Amino acid sequence: MSAAVATSRVTGLVREIVLARLFGASMDFDAFRLGFQLPNLTRDLFAEGALSSAFVPLFTEYLTNRGKEEAQRLASLVMTAILIGIGALCLLGVALAPQLVDLFASGFALVPGKRELAIELTRIMFPFLLLVALAAQSMGILNACNLFGVPALASTMFNIGSVVFGLLLGFVLGPSLGLSKIHGMAYGVVLGGALQYFWQLPSVLRQGFRLRPAMDFSDPGLRHILRMMGPAILGSAAVQINVLVNTNFASFISDPLRGYNGAVSWLGWAFRFMQFPLGLFGVAIASATLPAISRSVASGDHEDFRQTLARSVGFVFLLTVPSSIGLIVLGRAMVAAIYQGGEFNDYDTKQTAVALSCYAIGLAAYAALKVVTQAFYALKDSRTPMYVSLVSIAINFCVAWGALHYTGLGHAGLALSTSAVALFNFTALFWILRKRIGGIYGRHLANSIGRMSVSALAMGVVVSLLNMAIEGQFGTGRGGSLLALAICIPAGISVFYFVTKALGVPELTMAANSLAGPLRRLRGRA
Numbered sequence: 001m002s003a004a005v006a007t008s009r010v011t012g013l014v015r016e017i018v019l020a021r022l023f024g025a026s027m028d029f030d031a032f033r034l035g036f037q038l039p040n041l042t043r044d045l046f047a048e049g050a051l052s053s054a055f056v057p058l059f060t061e062y063l064t065n066r067g068k069e070e071a072q073r074l075a076s077l078v079m080t081a082i083l084i085g086i087g088a089l090c091l092l093g094v095a096l097a098p099q100l101v102d103l104f105a106s107g108f109a110l111v112p113g114k115r116e117l118a119i120e121l122t123r124i125m126f127p128f129l130l131l132v133a134l135a136a137q138s139m140g141i142l143n144a145c146n147l148f149g150v151p152a153l154a155s156t157m158f159n160i161g162s163v164v165f166g167l168l169l170g171f172v173l174g175p176s177l178g179l180s181k182i183h184g185m186a187y188g189v190v191l192g193g194a195l196q197y198f199w200q201l202p203s204v205l206r207q208g209f210r211l212r213p214a215m216d217f218s219d220p221g222l223r224h225i226l227r228m229m230g231p232a233i234l235g236s237a238a239v240q241i242n243v244l245v246n247t248n249f250a251s252f253i254s255d256p257l258r259g260y261n262g263a264v265s266w267l268g269w270a271f272r273f274m275q276f277p278l279g280l281f282g283v284a285i286a287s288a289t290l291p292a293i294s295r296s297v298a299s300g301d302h303e304d305f306r307q308t309l310a311r312s313v314g315f316v317f318l319l320t321v322p323s324s325i326g327l328i329v330l331g332r333a334m335v336a337a338i339y340q341g342g343e344f345n346d347y348d349t350k351q352t353a354v355a356l357s358c359y360a361i362g363l364a365a366y367a368a369l370k371v372v373t374q375a376f377y378a379l380k381d382s383r384t385p386m387y388v389s390l391v392s393i394a395i396n397f398c399v400a401w402g403a404l405h406y407t408g409l410g411h412a413g414l415a416l417s418t419s420a421v422a423l424f425n426f427t428a429l430f431w432i433l434r435k436r437i438g439g440i441y442g443r444h445l446a447n448s449i450g451r452m453s454v455s456a457l458a459m460g461v462v463v464s465l466l467n468m469a470i471e472g473q474f475g476t477g478r479g480g481s482l483l484a485l486a487i488c489i490p491a492g493i494s495v496f497y498f499v500t501k502a503l504g505v506p507e508l509t510m511a512a513n514s515l516a517g518p519l520r521r522l523r524g525r526a
Contacts, residue, residue: 008152009276011159016272017338018163019185024343025262025351027114028182033268034105034247035121036189039093039129041240051082051133052140053377054228058221060144060295068208075141076214077222079134083213086133093126104244107251110260117182124186131193138200141209150203157199162192228382242396242421243271246414249400253410257347263411266348269339270355270415277323278367305378310441311507312371313430314448318507320364321452322496325460327360330467330488336481346476355415362419365426372429379436388428392421448505455499463492 023029055078062071093100101108101118108115139151162185169177170184179187204211216222250263327334332353340349373385396417403413434440466488474480500508 008155008159011156012272013276013338015159015163016269018167020269020339020344020348021342023182024345025258025265025348026343027111027261028117030251030261030264031108031114031118032121032182032185033264034101034108034118035125035186036128037244037247037268038097038100038104038122039090039126039132041244050229050233050382051136052143053374054225054382055137055140056144057378057380058225058228059140062221063144064295072209072211073214074219074221075137075209076211077216077219078137078225079211080213080215081217081222081226082130082133082137084215086130090126090130093129094123097122097126104248105251105264106248107253107260110252114261121182121186124183125189128190128193131190131197135193135197135200138197138204141204141207142200145207147203147207151200154196154199158192158196160192161195162188164188165191228377228380230382241393242418243267245393245397246400246418249404249414250411253404255351255410262348262351266351267355267411267414269335269348269352270359271418273335273338273352273356274327274359274363274366277320277327277363278370305375306437306440309371309375309433310445313368313440314445314507316368316371317364317445317449318452318500318505320367321449322456322459322492324360324363325456326463326489326492327363328357329460329464330485331356331360332476333467333471333481333484333488336476336478337485340478340481351411354412358412358415359419361416362422365419366422369422369426369429372426372433375433376429384432385429388425388432391428392425395424396421448507451503451505452500452507455496455503455505458499459492459496462495463488466491 019029019032023032059071059074062074097119101115101122105115105118108118135154139154142148142151166185166188168184169179169187170181173179174181174184246267247264250267251260253263254260255262332349335353335356336346336349339352340346376382376385399417399420400414403409403417407413409416430440434442467484470484470487471480474483497508
């Protein structure tokens with residue numbers, strides 16, 4: 001599954017590269033970014049949040065204790081509810097697009113034509129919401145059946161489809177169809193969402209699940225899922241809501257070179273860049289953890305629940321702490337090597353890298369939060385994450401407002417507020433969960449995380465010195481950045497590995513064993 005998730009994140013990055021080089025930090029791309037963010041708000045809510053977290057534990061319980069026929073009926077009821085509820089929400093989003101744009105990016109009105117373009121693009125892309133919800137249900141069914149590869153590749157299908165269809169409609173067929181380039185890319189998003197859904201259907205059918213429209217809102221299973229989803233939507237939405245709040249703040253930022261254009265795009269590119277390690281480590285481990293801890297709860301094995309959760313959290317920190325340091329130290333080189341070119345120039349690189357460094361501060365907490373939140377959902381408690389998330393929205397608003405008005409950090413201050421929220425959410429939920437289940441091997445985790453941090457700092461010092469030497473010799477252009485990454489990344493991994501091994505971090509052995517298994521199988525086949 002990790003290979004499939006990696007492929008998804010790589011293709012997602014390719015998609016962002018294409019958009020960056022075609023449009024740069026322009027008025028068009030700011031409007032596109034907002035138009036995509038509004039329906040994409042539900043991607044975390046449904047694909048990786050409320051629907052999966054409410055549906056997977058109960059669907060797993062039905063499969064385990066009631067059989068496939070009852071599980072199929074539950075899935076059919078959920079699918080029908082999605083078509084009715086989310087379909088209506090799509091229509092509402094299209095109708096209220098002007099109000100949504102004014103609410104989440106009121107500063108767009110300061111640039112002639114920008115608000116109107118954002119409204120048009122929002123209306124085009126809102127049906128993506130329904131498609132991603134249906135894809136999320138298919139993902140949940142397959143994950144409950146212990147199939148992870150196909151659903152993990154579904155996002156890859158979206159990334160590939162949205163780029164291919166977008167280029168076809170915007171650049172090849174656009175002139176004859178009367179579509180601008182940015183409008184063609186917007187239609188590509190919707191067609192990519194359809195591909196993401198239909199990619200998973202054959203696997204669902206092979207598992208023996210043939211979903212048909214069925215309506216029974218009095219069904220106990222469906223009512224339980226809907227009750228769980230209400231608080232879970234608010235709990236899962238915090239980060240995305242904070243991103244939209246920060247987008248509104250960013251729409252008022254006046255840059256010395258770009259005026260009121262650019263800040264929304266820089267934040268979006270930096271946040272997307274951070275999604276690669278977050279999805280590769282946090283979301284992937286959380287998706288694999290939820291079915292396992294759900295089975296532990298169903299069987300009443302609380303010790304296995306604690307052990308699985310502690311291992312998952314430790315594993316996330318092992319992978320994300322060095323990633324965070326790496327993004328801070330090598331962020332500029334990474335952005336230059338990947339994004340720079342075409343309409344994306346050196347100034348865009350600098351501004352995106354500053355935001356990326358501030359986002360990276362909260363990377364480990366953000367990734368671990370995915371795992372801890374799943375533990376609450378496995379315990380059928382969606383209210384606690386909701387309450388914590390509601391508090392975090394207020395914290396984000398205060399930190400973002402203060403950063404803009406008192407620090408002069410601009411868009412970087414908005415990225416910093418997102419990291420502050422992630423740190424608060426993880427700390428609060430971990431402490432509550434630890435009290436509730438009688439411990440999560442907290443001392444062991446704290447000891448391991450402390451030693452991982454020492455290793456990551458040692459890695460950061462070495463990589464920083466190497467990077468400065470290479471930049472001094474070869475400059476900060478794309479060629480110099482590629483060379484710096486080619487030397488610094490292997491050196492950083494080596495330093496982190498050997499220092500972590502010397503400090504005796506037990507999670508390192510688990511990671512090495514996880515990697516050694518596939519390598520042994522490949523060697524055996526060879």
